[in-house]
Amino acid sequence: MRRHNSGEGQYSMSTIIDVAKVAGVSTATVSRVINSPQTVRKQTRDRVCNAMKQCRYKYNALARGFVTKRSQTIGLIVPTITNPIFAESTRGVQDYANKHDYHVILGNTDYRKEKEAKLIQVFREMQVDGMLITTTDLKSQTLKELQEEGFPFVILYSTVRKGPLSCVGVDNFLGGYKATDHLIKLKHKRIAMLAGAFSFSDKSFHRWHGYKKCLKDNGITYNPDYLLQSPYNLESGRQGAIELMSMKKRPTALFCSNDYLAIGAMEGAREKGLRVPEDLSVIGFDDIPMASFISPALNTIRQPAYDMGTDGARILLSHISTPPEKPAHRLLETQLVVRDSVTSPNC
Amino acid sequence: MRRHNSGEGQYSMSTIIDVAKVAGVSTATVSRVINSPQTVRKQTRDRVCNAMKQCRYKYNALARGFVTKRSQTIGLIVPTITNPIFAESTRGVQDYANKHDYHVILGNTDYRKEKEAKLIQVFREMQVDGMLITTTDLKSQTLKELQEEGFPFVILYSTVRKGPLSCVGVDNFLGGYKATDHLIKLKHKRIAMLAGAFSFSDKSFHRWHGYKKCLKDNGITYNPDYLLQSPYNLESGRQGAIELMSMKKRPTALFCSNDYLAIGAMEGAREKGLRVPEDLSVIGFDDIPMASFISPALNTIRQPAYDMGTDGARILLSHISTPPEKPAHRLLETQLVVRDSVTSPNC
């Protein structure tokens, strides 16, 4: 039994060989005790278990992965863990994966293509068995390669009904439509949209299309000045609202493509001396837990993030065990949540 | 060059052996091209690079870790990724680690001891080179074992000035003192505390001690009815506030041991028809980004979470390369942030 040798920060541990020696059995038997205890006689098993304790034996999953070519690990790529909506889907992924003896390793891209590509490479080098990817670019070369090589992966959060990639997401077009429809039903006509930049968010792009379509269906002319694209964070929401509220013909309602933007926008409106919802109605997208705890409580389009996580993990794991004949596409329902941040316009 | 063989979801890849064959060199040379390109002649190097492309060669970090006994990976254990404060420190850890060629794998405990112990075990099996742990229990057997075995790890967020464990944190006692002092300076006398349960949060415990000490220093009798312990989430904050605001002699100020509790508490107060800060002053702890975007903006005690992350990672990496003679203890400064959720009592 080797123990933490000193010197250069090296640190070594007992192996099944040490355990085998101590227990007076072969390494194969130790391995069996670990992987299929019932196949070894209780007496020997106990001897081995004692030896393991004595050696402070730690199982080496790396070595196992090396020989089985299965790391029992999946990679999860999200834009940012700072946004609770991704924390929520992450939780779903973890719960499902852990229940099926998989580990999850998490990486964030900060909505940047290069980081996404780098992460995918790193995860592959780490020999993950598959990946769940919330991508900034569905048509990227990196994803294309993954697919060509038959590497198992599933896209999260995207609006895709068909195509070669397996996806779990919501209908972002419809979500954008619902949000806009909600505002129009309350008689709003000057409706702005504060969107995550289309360059890194196809979701935002699809929500914008839903917004435009709904305007059109209701005979409202689309005004390009009422569209602002920005990063997905609180401060951008605040600045966006200030900019929009400074227009001579300012909007009476604002659709934000996520809740963080919306919460930031509400603060921006307050700074301009406007009340929400009396002077400006605001609706978000996501329904993060915080949305119902702020004042006024935020109207929003709810995404079933946790379910997206579990569904994505389920599909990925099935892809890993049996490569799919054709890609899976799963679209979950969004839901309009009505609270206190939207009312009819007073002008 | 082997390629994705079909059948049972198996999926195999080219190795340096394949590359070596194609390039007509030895595996050692391929390895050199990967790890120290300058030591191999440009001509051969190019041959190898071409062969790698041709084979769609993917580097196998698992195999390297297996032989070098270094996974170049550190484990980070946080209570919950849902709370943005931990997202912030995680970011600090990642930035520092990545800059030094380490990967970070993340696990969350949900403030549960068993999950923490399990995670530590799993991370060790995955052969992480070290761990950063936000623990629920500084005196747990698991940590003691890690320490006995000389495994490199650093505790995050804890108030420890001495002792055998390396720690990076803030002075939670002092933080609790500062928060209470702020309220007392504004003439509050009936000051309640909504605390994360001491059973899983020593931080909360220390903040409570600071709170009590400050009351005492100012001649205010400590009232045990004014202490509520609860889980760390929005809903608990809401319920806690409702409970406290239902007392016959209700407090005029409330110190919450994190911002989530505080934001929840503000909502609870509103539901009881009370205004913040006029009828109830609220102060939190952490200073999550959201704190300055809600209305009224939250007074709080700022923790330098990002710095805690980078400092923790720095210390851990140094522990990994050279085992420390004695543990490191680093205490960062908290800072009172004054906004709009605290004012003088009106009764």
Place this chain on the structure above:
DNA sequence: TTGTACGCGTTATCAC
């Protein structure tokens, strides 16, 4: 039920 022997992909240590 248990043991033997080999292979997995890479790095490190020698030789040349």
Place this chain on the structure above:
DNA sequence: GTGATAACGCGTACAA
């Protein structure tokens, strides 16, 4: 500069 080869810890036929 480059090549040959022995480790590394474990799983797994196959043999006993």
